[in-house]
Amino acid sequence: MAQYLVSGANRGIGLEFVRQLLDRGERVVAACRHTARATELNRLSGQFPGHLKILPLDVAEPRSIAGLVREIDMLELRIDVLINNAGVLTSGETFGEVDPKALGQAFATNAQGPFLLAQALAPRLTDAAKVVAISSGLGSIERATRFGTPSYNISKAALNMAMRMLGHALAERGIAVLALSPGWVRTDMGGAGAELAVEQSVSHMLAVIDALVFDVAKIGWFLDHNGERVPW
Template structure:
Protein backbone atom coordinates (compact mmCIF):
# COMPACT_ATOMS: atom_id res chain seq x y z
CA UNK A 1 0.00 0.00 0.00
CA UNK A 2 1.41 3.35 -1.06
CA UNK A 3 0.63 6.66 0.61
CA UNK A 4 -0.40 9.06 -2.15
CA UNK A 5 -1.28 12.75 -2.19
CA UNK A 6 -3.10 14.11 -5.24
CA UNK A 7 -3.86 17.79 -5.83
CA UNK A 8 -6.94 18.89 -7.77
CA UNK A 9 -8.53 15.54 -7.03
CA UNK A 10 -12.17 16.59 -7.19
CA UNK A 11 -12.64 16.35 -10.94
CA UNK A 12 -11.22 15.26 -14.26
CA UNK A 13 -7.91 13.46 -14.33
CA UNK A 14 -7.29 14.09 -10.63
CA UNK A 15 -10.50 12.28 -9.74
CA UNK A 16 -9.60 9.36 -12.01
CA UNK A 17 -6.12 9.13 -10.50
CA UNK A 18 -7.71 9.05 -7.06
CA UNK A 19 -10.13 6.33 -8.09
CA UNK A 20 -7.44 4.11 -9.59
CA UNK A 21 -5.05 4.60 -6.68
CA UNK A 22 -7.80 3.49 -4.32
CA UNK A 23 -8.68 0.53 -6.49
CA UNK A 24 -5.12 -0.74 -6.35
CA UNK A 25 -5.10 -0.50 -2.55
CA UNK A 26 -3.34 2.80 -1.83
CA UNK A 27 -3.92 5.17 1.06
CA UNK A 28 -4.94 8.41 -0.66
CA UNK A 29 -5.04 12.03 0.47
CA UNK A 30 -7.24 13.76 -2.11
CA UNK A 31 -6.95 17.52 -2.05
CA UNK A 32 -9.04 20.30 -3.56
CA UNK A 33 -10.05 23.82 -2.67
CA UNK A 34 -13.55 22.99 -1.41
CA UNK A 35 -13.77 19.33 -0.29
CA UNK A 36 -17.19 19.95 1.28
CA UNK A 37 -18.69 20.31 -2.21
CA UNK A 38 -16.64 17.54 -3.88
CA UNK A 39 -19.57 15.17 -4.48
CA UNK A 40 -17.62 12.53 -6.40
CA UNK A 41 -14.87 12.37 -3.79
CA UNK A 42 -17.44 11.94 -1.03
CA UNK A 43 -18.94 9.07 -2.99
CA UNK A 44 -15.51 7.43 -3.21
CA UNK A 45 -15.01 8.01 0.50
CA UNK A 46 -18.16 6.01 1.10
CA UNK A 47 -16.54 3.03 -0.64
CA UNK A 48 -13.07 3.51 0.86
CA UNK A 49 -13.65 5.14 4.27
CA UNK A 50 -10.40 3.82 5.73
CA UNK A 51 -8.14 4.72 2.80
CA UNK A 52 -9.41 8.04 1.45
CA UNK A 53 -8.96 11.33 3.26
CA UNK A 54 -10.24 14.60 1.81
CA UNK A 55 -8.02 17.60 2.51
CA UNK A 56 -8.64 21.27 1.76
CA UNK A 57 -5.83 22.74 -0.32
CA UNK A 58 -5.56 25.83 -2.47
CA UNK A 59 -2.17 25.62 -4.19
CA UNK A 60 -2.05 29.42 -4.58
CA UNK A 61 -2.46 30.05 -0.84
CA UNK A 62 0.59 29.42 1.34
CA UNK A 63 -1.49 29.30 4.53
CA UNK A 64 -3.71 26.66 2.92
CA UNK A 65 -0.65 24.64 1.92
CA UNK A 66 0.67 24.75 5.50
CA UNK A 67 -2.71 23.69 6.89
CA UNK A 68 -2.96 20.81 4.40
CA UNK A 69 0.52 19.64 5.35
CA UNK A 70 -0.41 19.68 9.02
CA UNK A 71 -3.57 17.66 8.32
CA UNK A 72 -1.72 15.03 6.31
CA UNK A 73 1.15 14.84 8.80
CA UNK A 74 -1.36 14.21 11.59
CA UNK A 75 -2.56 11.15 9.70
CA UNK A 76 0.72 9.71 8.38
CA UNK A 77 4.42 10.08 8.97
CA UNK A 78 5.37 9.65 5.33
CA UNK A 79 4.28 9.87 1.69
CA UNK A 80 5.42 7.71 -1.21
CA UNK A 81 3.91 9.65 -4.10
CA UNK A 82 2.88 13.25 -4.70
CA UNK A 83 0.95 13.96 -7.89
CA UNK A 84 0.83 17.65 -8.76
CA UNK A 85 -2.34 17.60 -10.84
CA UNK A 86 -4.15 20.84 -9.94
CA UNK A 87 -4.14 23.32 -12.79
CA UNK A 88 -6.14 25.72 -14.92
CA UNK A 89 -6.53 26.23 -18.65
CA UNK A 90 -7.89 29.75 -19.07
CA UNK A 91 -11.45 29.74 -20.32
CA UNK A 92 -11.88 25.97 -20.04
CA UNK A 93 -13.75 25.95 -16.73
CA UNK A 94 -16.41 28.10 -15.05
CA UNK A 95 -13.96 29.53 -12.51
CA UNK A 96 -10.90 29.67 -14.75
CA UNK A 97 -9.53 33.01 -15.99
CA UNK A 98 -10.04 34.03 -19.60
CA UNK A 99 -8.34 36.46 -21.98
CA UNK A 100 -5.04 34.86 -22.91
CA UNK A 101 -5.06 35.91 -26.56
CA UNK A 102 -3.05 38.68 -28.17
CA UNK A 103 -4.81 41.98 -27.67
CA UNK A 104 -6.51 40.83 -24.46
CA UNK A 105 -3.53 40.17 -22.18
CA UNK A 106 -3.47 41.45 -18.62
CA UNK A 107 -0.79 40.94 -15.99
CA UNK A 108 -3.42 39.81 -13.49
CA UNK A 109 -4.60 36.87 -15.58
CA UNK A 110 -1.08 35.88 -16.61
CA UNK A 111 0.14 35.80 -13.02
CA UNK A 112 -2.92 33.89 -11.85
CA UNK A 113 -2.25 31.10 -14.34
CA UNK A 114 1.43 30.98 -13.40
CA UNK A 115 0.57 30.82 -9.69
CA UNK A 116 -1.77 27.85 -10.14
CA UNK A 117 0.13 25.86 -12.77
CA UNK A 118 3.76 26.50 -11.84
CA UNK A 119 4.42 28.22 -8.53
CA UNK A 120 1.73 26.27 -6.66
CA UNK A 121 3.14 22.82 -7.49
CA UNK A 122 6.61 23.94 -6.43
CA UNK A 123 5.32 25.23 -3.08
CA UNK A 124 3.34 22.02 -2.52
CA UNK A 125 6.41 19.89 -3.26
CA UNK A 126 8.47 22.03 -0.90
CA UNK A 127 5.91 21.74 1.90
CA UNK A 128 5.56 17.95 1.68
CA UNK A 129 9.22 17.16 1.11
CA UNK A 130 9.70 16.10 4.74
CA UNK A 131 6.99 13.44 4.42
CA UNK A 132 8.33 12.31 1.04
CA UNK A 133 11.86 11.93 2.42
CA UNK A 134 10.40 9.56 5.01
CA UNK A 135 8.59 7.53 2.33
CA UNK A 136 9.46 4.38 0.39
CA UNK A 137 10.98 5.13 -3.04
CA UNK A 138 9.28 8.56 -2.96
CA UNK A 139 8.24 10.17 -6.24
CA UNK A 140 6.85 13.52 -7.34
CA UNK A 141 4.90 13.43 -10.60
CA UNK A 142 3.91 16.84 -11.94
CA UNK A 143 1.42 16.98 -14.79
CA UNK A 144 2.77 19.19 -17.53
CA UNK A 145 1.74 19.41 -21.18
CA UNK A 146 3.12 19.23 -24.68
CA UNK A 147 2.08 22.89 -24.79
CA UNK A 148 4.95 23.51 -22.39
CA UNK A 149 7.53 22.20 -24.86
CA UNK A 150 9.37 25.08 -26.53
CA UNK A 151 10.37 22.69 -29.32
CA UNK A 152 6.78 21.72 -30.05
CA UNK A 153 5.28 25.22 -29.70
CA UNK A 154 4.02 26.21 -33.15
CA UNK A 155 1.01 28.45 -32.41
CA UNK A 156 0.31 31.60 -30.40
CA UNK A 157 -2.70 30.74 -28.29
CA UNK A 158 -2.61 29.60 -25.51
CA UNK A 159 0.09 31.96 -24.28
CA UNK A 160 -0.36 31.83 -20.51
CA UNK A 161 -1.03 28.09 -20.29
CA UNK A 162 2.00 27.23 -22.42
CA UNK A 163 4.24 29.62 -20.47
CA UNK A 164 3.00 28.24 -17.16
CA UNK A 165 3.77 24.65 -18.15
CA UNK A 166 7.23 25.59 -19.46
CA UNK A 167 7.82 27.32 -16.10
CA UNK A 168 6.59 24.24 -14.24
CA UNK A 169 9.04 22.15 -16.27
CA UNK A 170 11.98 24.30 -15.20
CA UNK A 171 10.90 24.39 -11.57
CA UNK A 172 10.56 20.63 -11.37
CA UNK A 173 13.75 19.99 -13.31
CA UNK A 174 15.62 22.22 -10.86
CA UNK A 175 13.89 20.52 -7.93
CA UNK A 176 14.89 17.10 -9.24
CA UNK A 177 18.54 18.12 -9.29
CA UNK A 178 18.38 19.07 -5.62
CA UNK A 179 16.14 16.43 -4.04
CA UNK A 180 17.66 13.43 -5.78
CA UNK A 181 20.29 13.36 -3.04
CA UNK A 182 17.49 12.54 -0.58
CA UNK A 183 16.20 9.67 -2.67
CA UNK A 184 13.18 11.65 -3.87
CA UNK A 185 12.70 11.60 -7.65
CA UNK A 186 10.76 14.13 -9.72
CA UNK A 187 9.24 13.57 -13.17
CA UNK A 188 7.17 15.73 -15.51
CA UNK A 189 4.35 13.99 -17.36
CA UNK A 190 2.34 15.04 -20.40
CA UNK A 191 -1.00 13.22 -20.01
CA UNK A 192 -2.08 14.05 -23.55
CA UNK A 193 -5.30 15.76 -24.61
CA UNK A 194 -7.67 14.21 -22.08
CA UNK A 195 -11.49 14.20 -22.18
CA UNK A 196 -12.20 16.21 -19.03
CA UNK A 197 -13.84 19.51 -18.18
CA UNK A 198 -10.53 21.14 -19.06
CA UNK A 199 -9.78 19.11 -22.19
CA UNK A 200 -13.32 19.10 -23.57
CA UNK A 201 -15.38 16.35 -25.20
CA UNK A 202 -13.41 16.48 -28.47
CA UNK A 203 -10.21 15.28 -26.76
CA UNK A 204 -8.93 11.91 -27.92
CA UNK A 205 -7.54 10.59 -24.64
CA UNK A 206 -9.62 8.54 -22.20
CA UNK A 207 -8.84 9.81 -18.67
CA UNK A 208 -8.86 6.24 -17.34
CA UNK A 209 -6.13 5.24 -19.79
CA UNK A 210 -4.04 8.33 -19.03
CA UNK A 211 -4.38 7.81 -15.27
CA UNK A 212 -3.30 4.19 -15.53
CA UNK A 213 -0.21 5.22 -17.48
CA UNK A 214 0.68 7.97 -15.03
CA UNK A 215 0.46 5.67 -12.02
CA UNK A 216 2.55 3.09 -13.88
CA UNK A 217 5.25 5.71 -14.49
CA UNK A 218 5.63 6.26 -10.76
CA UNK A 219 6.44 2.58 -10.37
CA UNK A 220 8.91 2.51 -13.27
CA UNK A 221 10.88 5.70 -12.55
CA UNK A 222 14.57 5.04 -11.93
CA UNK A 223 17.33 7.26 -10.59
CA UNK A 224 18.74 8.03 -14.04
CA UNK A 225 15.31 9.30 -15.17
CA UNK A 226 15.06 11.86 -12.38
CA UNK A 227 14.01 15.22 -13.84
CA UNK A 228 12.79 13.75 -17.12
CA UNK A 229 9.83 14.99 -19.20
CA UNK A 230 7.77 12.20 -20.76
CA UNK A 231 4.30 11.36 -22.02
CA UNK A 232 1.98 9.08 -20.06
CA UNK A 233 3.34 6.31 -22.34
CA UNK A 234 6.86 7.05 -21.06
CA UNK A 235 7.94 8.58 -24.37
CA UNK A 236 10.44 11.46 -24.29
CA UNK A 237 9.02 14.98 -24.73
CA UNK A 238 11.46 17.62 -26.05
CA UNK A 239 11.95 20.59 -23.77
Protein backbone atom coordinates in the same frame (compact mmCIF):
# COMPACT_ATOMS: atom_id res chain seq x y z
CA MET B 1 0.10 -0.34 -0.20
CA ALA B 2 1.60 3.12 -0.71
CA GLN B 3 0.44 6.56 0.43
CA TYR B 4 -0.37 8.93 -2.45
CA LEU B 5 -1.32 12.61 -2.42
CA VAL B 6 -3.19 14.01 -5.43
CA SER B 7 -3.96 17.72 -5.86
CA GLY B 8 -7.00 18.93 -7.82
CA ALA B 9 -8.57 15.60 -6.97
CA ASN B 10 -12.27 16.48 -7.18
CA ARG B 11 -12.75 16.16 -10.96
CA GLY B 12 -11.08 15.28 -14.25
CA ILE B 13 -7.68 13.61 -14.28
CA GLY B 14 -7.14 14.08 -10.53
CA LEU B 15 -10.39 12.30 -9.63
CA GLU B 16 -9.55 9.44 -12.00
CA PHE B 17 -6.13 9.04 -10.33
CA VAL B 18 -7.93 8.72 -6.99
CA ARG B 19 -10.41 6.16 -8.38
CA GLN B 20 -7.75 3.94 -9.97
CA LEU B 21 -5.44 4.14 -6.94
CA LEU B 22 -8.24 3.18 -4.53
CA ASP B 23 -9.33 0.35 -6.85
CA ARG B 24 -5.90 -1.21 -6.54
CA GLY B 25 -5.77 -0.85 -2.77
CA GLU B 26 -3.57 2.22 -2.23
CA ARG B 27 -4.10 4.93 0.40
CA VAL B 28 -4.82 8.38 -1.00
CA VAL B 29 -4.95 11.94 0.28
CA ALA B 30 -7.26 13.72 -2.15
CA ALA B 31 -6.65 17.46 -1.94
CA CYS B 32 -9.09 19.91 -3.48
CA ARG B 33 -10.32 23.47 -3.07
CA HIS B 34 -13.85 22.78 -1.81
CA THR B 35 -14.02 19.54 0.13
CA ALA B 36 -17.71 19.91 1.06
CA ARG B 37 -18.66 20.14 -2.62
CA ALA B 38 -16.50 17.15 -3.66
CA THR B 39 -19.46 14.80 -3.99
CA GLU B 40 -17.71 11.97 -5.81
CA LEU B 41 -14.72 12.02 -3.45
CA ASN B 42 -17.06 11.89 -0.46
CA ARG B 43 -18.84 8.91 -2.03
CA LEU B 44 -15.49 7.16 -2.61
CA SER B 45 -14.52 7.79 0.99
CA GLY B 46 -17.56 5.73 2.06
CA GLN B 47 -16.76 3.01 -0.47
CA PHE B 48 -13.10 2.69 0.60
CA PRO B 49 -13.11 3.23 4.38
CA GLY B 50 -9.73 4.08 5.87
CA HIS B 51 -8.10 4.51 2.46
CA LEU B 52 -9.15 8.03 1.48
CA LYS B 53 -8.61 11.34 3.28
CA ILE B 54 -10.08 14.45 1.68
CA LEU B 55 -8.22 17.62 2.62
CA PRO B 56 -8.58 21.26 1.52
CA LEU B 57 -5.92 22.75 -0.73
CA ASP B 58 -5.69 25.73 -3.03
CA VAL B 59 -2.27 25.25 -4.61
CA ALA B 60 -2.09 28.90 -5.67
CA GLU B 61 -2.23 30.02 -2.00
CA PRO B 62 0.92 29.45 0.08
CA ARG B 63 -1.17 29.69 3.29
CA SER B 64 -3.38 26.88 2.05
CA ILE B 65 -0.29 24.75 1.33
CA ALA B 66 0.88 25.41 4.90
CA GLY B 67 -2.57 24.38 6.19
CA LEU B 68 -2.43 21.10 4.26
CA VAL B 69 1.01 20.33 5.66
CA ARG B 70 -0.32 20.90 9.20
CA GLU B 71 -3.13 18.40 8.52
CA ILE B 72 -0.66 15.87 7.13
CA ASP B 73 1.41 16.27 10.31
CA MET B 74 -1.64 15.88 12.55
CA LEU B 75 -2.53 12.67 10.73
CA GLU B 76 1.14 11.58 11.03
CA LEU B 77 1.22 10.73 7.33
CA ARG B 78 4.28 10.18 5.19
CA ILE B 79 3.87 10.48 1.43
CA ASP B 80 5.29 7.93 -1.00
CA VAL B 81 3.97 9.49 -4.20
CA LEU B 82 2.98 13.14 -4.68
CA ILE B 83 0.94 13.82 -7.82
CA ASN B 84 0.77 17.55 -8.53
CA ASN B 85 -2.26 17.50 -10.80
CA ALA B 86 -4.21 20.73 -10.14
CA GLY B 87 -4.04 23.06 -13.09
CA VAL B 88 -5.82 25.93 -14.79
CA LEU B 89 -6.21 26.91 -18.45
CA THR B 90 -7.46 30.31 -19.61
CA SER B 91 -8.78 30.07 -23.13
CA GLY B 92 -9.50 32.81 -25.65
CA GLU B 93 -6.38 34.88 -24.95
CA THR B 94 -5.42 37.29 -27.75
CA PHE B 95 -2.10 39.07 -28.16
CA GLY B 96 -2.32 42.64 -26.89
CA GLU B 97 -4.99 41.73 -24.39
CA VAL B 98 -3.38 39.06 -22.23
CA ASP B 99 -4.62 39.77 -18.71
CA PRO B 100 -1.85 39.99 -16.10
CA LYS B 101 -4.24 38.43 -13.57
CA ALA B 102 -4.78 35.37 -15.78
CA LEU B 103 -1.05 35.07 -16.39
CA GLY B 104 -0.33 35.39 -12.66
CA GLN B 105 -3.04 32.89 -11.73
CA ALA B 106 -1.72 30.39 -14.28
CA PHE B 107 1.80 30.78 -12.90
CA ALA B 108 0.65 30.51 -9.27
CA THR B 109 -1.45 27.41 -9.96
CA ASN B 110 0.54 25.56 -12.60
CA ALA B 111 4.17 26.30 -11.68
CA GLN B 112 4.60 27.96 -8.27
CA GLY B 113 2.01 25.77 -6.52
CA PRO B 114 3.47 22.37 -7.46
CA PHE B 115 6.97 23.56 -6.56
CA LEU B 116 5.99 25.06 -3.19
CA LEU B 117 3.77 22.09 -2.32
CA ALA B 118 6.61 19.66 -2.98
CA GLN B 119 9.06 21.86 -1.07
CA ALA B 120 6.72 22.03 1.93
CA LEU B 121 6.04 18.29 1.86
CA ALA B 122 9.68 17.32 1.29
CA PRO B 123 10.35 16.47 4.98
CA ARG B 124 7.21 14.30 4.94
CA LEU B 125 8.23 12.35 1.81
CA THR B 126 9.51 8.85 2.37
CA ASP B 127 12.99 8.01 1.17
CA ALA B 128 12.84 6.95 -2.46
CA ALA B 129 9.49 8.72 -2.80
CA LYS B 130 8.27 9.96 -6.19
CA VAL B 131 7.17 13.47 -7.09
CA VAL B 132 5.20 13.88 -10.30
CA ALA B 133 3.72 16.99 -11.90
CA ILE B 134 1.05 16.77 -14.56
CA SER B 135 2.52 19.04 -17.20
CA SER B 136 1.36 19.43 -20.79
CA GLY B 137 2.63 19.13 -24.34
CA LEU B 138 1.73 22.84 -24.48
CA GLY B 139 4.63 23.43 -22.07
CA SER B 140 7.09 22.20 -24.70
CA ILE B 141 8.97 25.22 -26.07
CA GLU B 142 10.11 23.23 -29.11
CA ARG B 143 6.55 22.25 -30.01
CA ALA B 144 5.10 25.74 -29.58
CA THR B 145 4.37 26.67 -33.19
CA ARG B 146 1.57 29.21 -32.72
CA PHE B 147 0.23 31.85 -30.31
CA GLY B 148 -2.49 29.86 -28.56
CA THR B 149 -2.91 29.87 -24.80
CA PRO B 150 0.11 31.88 -23.62
CA SER B 151 -0.64 31.95 -19.88
CA TYR B 152 -0.96 28.18 -19.88
CA ASN B 153 2.02 27.47 -22.17
CA ILE B 154 4.32 29.82 -20.24
CA SER B 155 3.29 28.40 -16.86
CA LYS B 156 3.67 24.77 -17.96
CA ALA B 157 7.15 25.47 -19.38
CA ALA B 158 7.97 27.02 -15.99
CA LEU B 159 6.53 23.93 -14.27
CA ASN B 160 8.94 21.75 -16.23
CA MET B 161 11.88 23.80 -14.97
CA ALA B 162 10.42 23.75 -11.44
CA MET B 163 10.42 19.94 -11.56
CA ARG B 164 13.98 19.89 -12.84
CA MET B 165 15.08 22.13 -9.93
CA LEU B 166 13.13 20.01 -7.46
CA GLY B 167 14.70 16.88 -8.89
CA HIS B 168 18.16 18.24 -8.14
CA ALA B 169 17.14 19.38 -4.66
CA LEU B 170 15.78 15.91 -3.77
CA ALA B 171 18.38 13.82 -5.62
CA GLU B 172 20.52 13.17 -2.57
CA ARG B 173 17.54 11.41 -0.96
CA GLY B 174 16.98 9.25 -4.03
CA ILE B 175 13.61 10.88 -4.73
CA ALA B 176 12.61 10.69 -8.39
CA VAL B 177 10.93 13.75 -9.92
CA LEU B 178 9.06 13.77 -13.21
CA ALA B 179 6.98 16.13 -15.38
CA LEU B 180 4.35 14.04 -17.12
CA SER B 181 2.14 15.01 -20.05
CA PRO B 182 -1.26 13.26 -20.00
CA GLY B 183 -2.05 13.67 -23.71
CA TRP B 184 -5.21 15.42 -24.85
CA VAL B 185 -7.84 14.11 -22.47
CA ARG B 186 -11.66 14.32 -22.33
CA THR B 187 -12.19 16.41 -19.17
CA ASP B 188 -13.67 19.85 -18.51
CA MET B 189 -10.30 21.26 -19.57
CA GLY B 190 -9.64 19.01 -22.57
CA GLY B 191 -13.23 19.13 -23.86
CA ALA B 192 -15.47 16.44 -25.32
CA GLY B 193 -13.50 16.23 -28.59
CA ALA B 194 -10.20 15.27 -26.97
CA GLU B 195 -8.36 12.14 -28.10
CA LEU B 196 -8.10 10.14 -24.88
CA ALA B 197 -10.62 8.92 -22.33
CA VAL B 198 -9.57 9.97 -18.85
CA GLU B 199 -9.41 6.30 -17.74
CA GLN B 200 -6.94 5.53 -20.53
CA SER B 201 -4.66 8.53 -19.91
CA VAL B 202 -4.54 7.89 -16.17
CA SER B 203 -3.87 4.16 -16.48
CA HIS B 204 -1.01 4.93 -18.88
CA MET B 205 0.38 7.58 -16.52
CA LEU B 206 0.13 5.23 -13.54
CA ALA B 207 2.20 2.68 -15.45
CA VAL B 208 4.87 5.36 -16.05
CA ILE B 209 4.76 6.42 -12.37
CA ASP B 210 4.95 2.79 -11.18
CA ALA B 211 8.05 2.24 -13.31
CA LEU B 212 9.70 5.47 -12.12
CA VAL B 213 12.90 4.99 -10.12
CA PHE B 214 15.53 7.53 -9.21
CA ASP B 215 18.19 7.79 -11.90
CA VAL B 216 20.85 10.48 -11.80
CA ALA B 217 20.72 10.69 -15.61
CA LYS B 218 16.93 11.28 -15.61
CA ILE B 219 16.44 14.01 -13.01
CA GLY B 220 13.29 16.04 -13.69
CA TRP B 221 12.62 14.46 -17.09
CA PHE B 222 9.58 15.41 -19.17
CA LEU B 223 7.70 12.33 -20.44
CA ASP B 224 4.37 11.70 -22.11
CA HIS B 225 1.73 9.26 -20.88
CA ASN B 226 3.41 6.45 -22.82
CA GLY B 227 6.73 7.10 -21.11
CA GLU B 228 8.33 8.72 -24.20
CA ARG B 229 10.43 11.86 -23.79
CA VAL B 230 8.81 15.14 -24.80
CA PRO B 231 11.17 17.76 -26.26
CA TRP B 232 11.73 20.75 -23.95
